[in-house]
Amino acid sequence: MSPSQKMAWGNVIVWGTYLIVLAIVLAANGTVLFWQENSLKNAFFTITGVAFAAFIIMMLFVWIRTSRAKVLIDERDHKIMNRANALAGPIAMTALAVTSLVLGLVYVEGENSVMSPYFLMYVTLINVVVYWLAQAIHILVAYKRN
């Protein structure tokens, strides 16, 4: 298995689990004003922190293993990675648009509607997570096809 494939599997496991856990927590306890509840806010930060820690550990693990084994990355790996990046960008942008639209629809009540500053972080996080997931899924599919 190439380093890109290992990272892709790690990304799918870490960020896929992150989105599922977050969806369960928010669906079970959340309201549209969940950012006003400290317990839910703390839960969000804990889940996000654990996901990022797992991501960093996974990246370090793959990097150390690749360096020790002196694995060569060839043209095919580069090509798959470039294609994955090209595909993940528009998908992440679409996720950003959908998130902005949904948040706008939920929170706009009048001309002077406001939202939590945390939402800006959520929008950024969604962009990052969707990008990594889309990239990882494309890499796995591309290796399977080739």
Place this chain on the structure above:
Amino acid sequence: MAPLQKRALISLLMGLALAIALIVVFVTRDINTFATDLGFRLIVYALWIGVPVVYLLLINLTRLSKLKQVDERDKLIKDRAPKIQWLSVIFSLAAWYVILNEVYWEKGQIPVVYLTLIFISTLVISSLAESLGILIGYWRMNRHG
């Protein structure tokens, strides 16, 4: 100058001109009038849509593959550009987060209208960054081979 490089440069310059016009429109008008003034919104939408349309016309929609001077190197550069595009988007989102947080720190709430502006700016930066990524790709390849 390679055809793709030339198109990326034109796209970047035209995109920058539209982006500067967009910034000028926002600087000269109050942000709160965005929700109430239809004329203001239409100007913003026209300038905003202009940047990706210019990029798409120059880089993606016109038949680049029919040009004889486009080779494997050009395709490789074009394929690598999205990495710079994504990094620019992430940094712009982070900048929005920091700036808006600092400006509205005491109020603790941010006007929802900023969500639209964040999306507009991200799409504009994304288009500009891809053109920039192509130009950086040529610059790096000419320098390092």
